[in-house]
Amino acid sequence: MVKVVAAVIEQDGRILICRRRNKDGSAGKWEFPGGKQELGETEQECLVRELREELCLVVRPGEKIETVRHDYGGFSVEVAFYRAEALCGEMKLMVHADAVWTQKKELCSYDFLEADIGFVRWLAESK
Numbered sequence: 001m002v003k004v005v006a007a008v009i010e011q012d013g014r015i016l017i018c019r020r021r022n023k024d025g026s027a028g029k030w031e032f033p034g035g036k037q038e039l040g041e042t043e044q045e046c047l048v049r050e051l052r053e054e055l056c057l058v059v060r061p062g063e064k065i066e067t068v069r070h071d072y073g074g075f076s077v078e079v080a081f082y083r084a085e086a087l088c089g090e091m092k093l094m095v096h097a098d099a100v101w102t103q104k105k106e107l108c109s110y111d112f113l114e115a116d117i118g119f120v121r122w123l124a125e126s127k
């Protein structure tokens, strides 16, 4: 079971989502920025590190919204979705093909990674 932490960064009713590069697994799918938790690292530390590495953003982790387990057939993941606040940094795409600040209600029109689909539906309906 691979443990993954992902960030839900909301600003002015919009949420930051990122598109995976074609060379990655799950090519071209949309996701919340984040990545695999390293040994000896807390979930919050992982979130801060991943957002710095992937987008050059300094974030402050907020509440854990939900944990989702998903079997991709061959490997399974446990994704912890955290709210996060972007403190500073100019966003720069280091690993993703694209990033979009989407309206919450438009979230469902993006082709997300399988593990995220239920969560995305819930988030799109949330206030």
Ligand SMILES: Nc1nc2c([nH]c(=O)n2[C@H]2C[C@H](O)[C@@H](COP(=O)(O)OP(=O)(O)OP(=O)(O)O)O2)c(=O)[nH]1
Pocket (backbone or CB within 6 Å): 002, 004, 005, 006, 025, 026, 030, 031, 032, 033, 034, 035, 036, 037, 050, 070, 077, 079, 113, 114, 115, 116
């Ligand atoms: N970042 C992220 N990964 C997700 C999400 N949903 C989901 O199933 N995953 C899966 C895809 C990957 O199999 C795994 C970790 O993804 P990752 O590619 O971001 O890991 P990483 O940043 O540490 O990258 P790497 O060092 O392994 O290249 O979690 C999500 O919303 N965000």
Ligand SMILES: [Mg+2]
Pocket (backbone or CB within 6 Å): 033, 034, 035, 036, 050, 054
């Ligand atoms: Mg990642």
